[in-house]
Amino acid sequence: xxxxxxxxxxxISKYGAVNFRACYNCGNCTAVCSLSTEEVSFPRExxxxxxxxxxxxxxxxxxxxECYYCGECSTHCPQEANPGELMMSxxxxxxxxYDWTGLSGLLYKSLPISIIAFIIxxxxxxxxxxxxxxxxxKMIHFGHMFEMIAIAAVGVFILMPNVARMWYxxxxxxxxxxxxxxxxxxxxxxxxxxxxxxxxxxxxxNQFRWFEHFVLVIGYLSLLFTTVFLNWFASPYLFVIILGYxxxxxxxxxxxxxxxxxxxxxxxxxxxxxxxxxxxVIWLFLMGLxxxxxxxxxxxxxxxxxxxxxxxxxxxxxxxALIIVPFGKWTHFMYRSFAMYFAKLKEK
Amino acid sequence: xxxxxDKTSYDALVIGAGIAGGEAALNLANTGxxxxxVDKELSVGGxxxxxxxxxxxxxxxxxxxxxxxxxxxxHSNITIFTGAQASNIRKIGEKEFTARINKQPRYVHIEDCxxxxxxxxxxxxxxxxxxxxxxIGRKAAFIPFSICSPKAAAIDIENCTLCxxxxxxxxxxxxxxxxxxxxxxxxVKTVVLATGFKLFDPLDIPRxxxxxxxxxxxxxxxxxxxxxxxxxxxxxxxKDGKVPDKIAYVLCVGSRDASVGNPICSQICCMYSIKQAQxxxxxxxxxxxxxxxxxxxxxxxxxxxxxxxxKGMGVxxxxxxxxxxxxxxxxxxxxxxxxxxxGKLQEEEHDxxxxxxxxxxxxGISELFEGDTLGLDKFNFIGQSDALxxxxxxxxxxxxxxxxxxxxxxxxxxxxxxxxxxxxAISYLIQHS
Numbered sequence: 001x002x003x004x005x006x007x008x009x010x011x012i013s014k015y016g017a018v019n020f021r022a023c024y025n026c027g028n029c030t031a032v033c034s035l036s037t038e039e040v041s042f043p044r045e046x047x048x049x050x051x052x053x054x055x056x057x058x059x060x061x062x063x064x065x066e067c068y069y070c071g072e073c074s075t076h077c078p079q080e081a082n083p084g085e086l087m088m089s090x091x092x093x094x095x096x097x098y099d100w101t102g103l104s105g106l107l108y109k110s111l112p113i114s115i116i117a118f119i120i121x122x123x124x125x126x127x128x129x130x131x132x133x134x135x136x137x138k139m140i141h142f143g144h145m146f147e148m149i150a151i152a153a154v155g156v157f158i159l160m161p162n163v164a165r166m167w168y169x170x171x172x173x174x175x176x177x178x179x180x181x182x183x184x185x186x187x188x189x190x191x192x193x194x195x196x197x198x199x200x201x202x203x204x205x206n207q208f209r210w211f212e213h214f215v216l217v218i219g220y221l222s223l224l225f226t227t228v229f230l231n232w233f234a235s236p237y238l239f240v241i242i243l244g245y246x247x248x249x250x251x252x253x254x255x256x257x258x259x260x261x262x263x264x265x266x267x268x269x270x271x272x273x274x275x276x277x278x279x280x281v282i283w284l285f286l287m288g289l290x291x292x293x294x295x296x297x298x299x300x301x302x303x304x305x306x307x308x309x310x311x312x313x314x315x316x317x318x319x320x321a322l323i324i325v326p327f328g329k330w331t332h333f334m335y336r337s338f339a340m341y342f343a344k345l346k347e348k
Numbered sequence: 349x350x351x352x353x354d355k356t357s358y359d360a361l362v363i364g365a366g367i368a369g370g371e372a373a374l375n376l377a378n379t380g381x382x383x384x385x386v387d388k389e390l391s392v393g394g395x396x397x398x399x400x401x402x403x404x405x406x407x408x409x410x411x412x413x414x415x416x417x418x419x420x421x422x423h424s425n426i427t428i429f430t431g432a433q434a435s436n437i438r439k440i441g442e443k444e445f446t447a448r449i450n451k452q453p454r455y456v457h458i459e460d461c462x463x464x465x466x467x468x469x470x471x472x473x474x475x476x477x478x479x480x481x482x483x484i485g486r487k488a489a490f491i492p493f494s495i496c497s498p499k500a501a502a503i504d505i506e507n508c509t510l511c512x513x514x515x516x517x518x519x520x521x522x523x524x525x526x527x528x529x530x531x532x533x534x535x536v537k538t539v540v541l542a543t544g545f546k547l548f549d550p551l552d553i554p555r556x557x558x559x560x561x562x563x564x565x566x567x568x569x570x571x572x573x574x575x576x577x578x579x580x581x582x583x584x585x586x587k588d589g590k591v592p593d594k595i596a597y598v599l600c601v602g603s604r605d606a607s608v609g610n611p612i613c614s615q616i617c618c619m620y621s622i623k624q625a626q627x628x629x630x631x632x633x634x635x636x637x638x639x640x641x642x643x644x645x646x647x648x649x650x651x652x653x654x655x656x657x658x659k660g661m662g663v664x665x666x667x668x669x670x671x672x673x674x675x676x677x678x679x680x681x682x683x684x685x686x687x688x689x690x691g692k693l694q695e696e697e698h699d700x701x702x703x704x705x706x707x708x709x710x711x712g713i714s715e716l717f718e719g720d721t722l723g724l725d726k727f728n729f730i731g732q733s734d735a736l737x738x739x740x741x742x743x744x745x746x747x748x749x750x751x752x753x754x755x756x757x758x759x760x761x762x763x764x765x766x767x768x769x770x771x772x773a774i775s776y777l778i779q780h781s
Binding site for chain 1: 555600604605606607611642643668669670671672684685686687688691692693694
């Protein structure tokens, strides 16, 4: 018999939940949600589980990931209990529960710790740059090496174990029986959702937001590919150079809208923006912008005289790769896609 | 009629001639005080006179109201102004209030009208009938409703084309287009506010489709459909006139809902919906009636038994607030809700939906006062200066509140409240003499 844990509410509030304990269980949120179905009904169930603090049930649930936060539930909630923001907070909470290092939780819950982490990485990069005498060629070489090593290391040591933990919590621990054949057959679901986020189209009036997000994901992934595997900054090929320009431009242009809507806080989805949400979009913006300028300066042959620009790019890159990707909001890219995959596995 | 009173001086001004105002006026008049009773509508009786039956006794509402209304109308100590509004109420001393009455012309001399309805027949203008809550139409020259008081025609001048057909048809020549608005300055010794409530307008919740889907109606419209003086003489759904056989009630429409600005319970919707459900089961024995609720609040004497009786009769109760209503091509409606007992999202088809709309305060009551400020509570009902020791007292000594003007309540509570307000007013009149 599970025990009610009312303290859980305080814990989840640290992840950004507001006023969800005002819920009087009318189910209006579930009924207005366009993604909710008879088989998978939310968000009220998650509000209830949070109110009574059933952590195991919450950890076993994929529902927080099945919500794409249109905000209708919060707009129409008769108790102003903000079920939409609770779902968002649960995603942050789950991210930190999946993370075996525990760092995600620290960074989500504490702004000072996040800032310290950003400062430490900043000092680290400056120290390194100093140790190579701020030589541009060495810095660029290191930057490229760093990218490849960081991707491999973060992938192997952080992201893969964390996805495995997610699988353990949601499939293995609740004793869901899934045949090997089903794992293979449902695999398509994982990639479809990873690259299209098509479920977000089910939200009301969400076409534009989905399109922006879709373009951003494609732009980001292509930029990653261009810089890491095609070595954009050192590439002599015109096609690669132009591709890099286009992709980096897409990233910083689209993120302008994301950053400004997060700043304005005028929509249900941005009203309760947490620092972690802002870091994510601002760093994406900075990544795109600095990468674009670095290549531009290379082509104009003025980077040698403006080493600071590359140094800035390197700082943003390192902070992105060591903080935001493994422990920050970047992980939703993984968890959302795997959640759709696991949800398919759970289907009868 | 010879009346030995000064036409501009009264003991008490009672604003609102619904069941609370009527009761308060009667108590004051029976004690010997001269009362001026004003109501902005063309008839006294308020909302209660329009209702079908009352809960939990299922007594006929009109049969309780009309004797009271006729007693008020005939009382020698009560002067009634209908189509009139009070304003500029100012306290100039103990037991000394001045006020201004704005009386809109009815364009009919009430005392000459025999309510023969020949003007109605002659009038070429058809508009929506506000006394039947838009279910049917009426003419611009019209008798407000069959049991109205005073029972006399009135001209709806805003919609009138001034063709003069009614004037020519009237056998008693009681129609008079030369009538002007009257302004009467009066002096009174005490004021009783019985300004009642207004119903939530479901157009403010577009996802319920009211106004767009014809078969979504309000409970007040259903109240008219099942009242003894009902317009259709049976229960019909508006879109195609079909007799409904699967009816849904949506509770808490505009009450207990902070997203539309009214976080409090209206106290009457659960019970009037249960009452209507029982009446519908009687009127349409083959119909299914389902009530979708958040919580059933049956807190009064005999209320829980009344709720159990409805269950026993086969009324279906489903826990879950309706989130969205969509219309099918045949006019049936799909209701989307979470069945709280199973935790599952459900969709259910009904052929008629009744929105049990909540109780809201009437606006602009404090603006009627000059000098002293009439305090409102945080929900904009008239503030009770001491809700426990003197629930009828307001922030102005000598001004009392009766009925739903002070907050949502049912009919028995409104009458009790009117009793309290009139006693307080009488005590005020005696104390300061």
